Amino acid sequence: MKTLVRLGLILIFLSSCASYMDSFTEIEKPIEYYTPEFLNGFEENSFKISIEAYGNHFGGILAVKKLDENHFRFAFLNEFGGKMLDFELIEQKLKLHYAIEALNRKAILRLLETDFNLLFHENNPILNAFQAEQFLVLNAEINQKPVYYFLENNRLQKTISTGRNKEKTRLEYRYDSPEFPEVVISHQNFKIKIYLHLLNKN
């Protein structure tokens, strides 16, 4: 009996140590740096943003401008045009310009910083490459954590950020617009989902 329990514990330990990429087949890196194709030529755009957080729904408009490589500015507006948040991401660091009191919280700003770093990141050095089912998987780092870009026919289908070998954050893309896909950001550890939908140019 004791031996069985020990064996069980060892199996649980081993499975928890299993790497996220165990089912992947390593291949030669096809590229050294990666930029999602929707960021190529990106200058500025406005998105409808919806946030589902613990049963609550928040909506508004997200205005995004590229200022330089890996340097973007964001403004989160409510539907009536009121500015709720205004910040920059410079080389993955958030610089806050303005936040209404209700949103000026470390946890909220940290979440936006890590999530938007995953979406708006260019020329990311590729560490490894894999084949996993129909996907070419590129492994890199964002927010000092492993990140996996899943590409199918050279088009990014999902981005997954992991921590302790487990999926933490998932970005999924649906290409309704040729310019920028619809994006859904979901988290494994908390019930917050962010939806981004490109608004037509005026």
Place this chain on the structure above:
Amino acid sequence: MKLTLKQLFTALGLLAGIFVFSQAQLTSEEIKNFKSNVSSMSKKMTSLQCDFKQTKHLDFMENDVVSSGNLYYKSGSKIRWEYISPFSYYVIFNQEKMFVNDNGKKKQTDLSSSKLLKDLNRVMLGTVSGSGIFDEEKFTISYYKTGNDFLAKMVPTDKNYKKYITQIDLTFDGKSFHLKKMKSTEISLDYTLIEFSNHKKNLNLADEIFSFK
């Protein structure tokens, strides 16, 4: 005819002067008349339907964020503020309740639950109907005649408003006295401009427009 640089600047200066003087500040008698006209227009109005265009200017963006839609008002404090482009979103105020439909996501809230929502409702009612729009307790207001229209420049004195805005400019039609434009300028000098057009007053608006669905 060739203009020297000096002549050009003199001409520009004169143009700027004309522009400044085209905003003549109202005398106290004219202010009284203007406010009385807005109030009388408001009292006679039982309903209003109009279009609006909202322009959000952010200094860091090259292009403004523009949205548009329809606005409905019916006496009894009923408002439907509906965005049609670039996405569907509407908010309805009716009987101390607020209903939001964000592209199918619906939410109903009691106005009594939040001072902010009560304020929002009051501001919207003021904007749409003209009633109580000149809040001299919370703003220092100066009044001007600009072309055929009237302009009220409202600078907040209330500390809660001062956190968000430096000035609200309201432009009223010089004949009908309804609100034509509302420009709200933030501390960063980014602004939101809402232009109202195609006003239709005192139509028989169906109650269904203001029902929560």
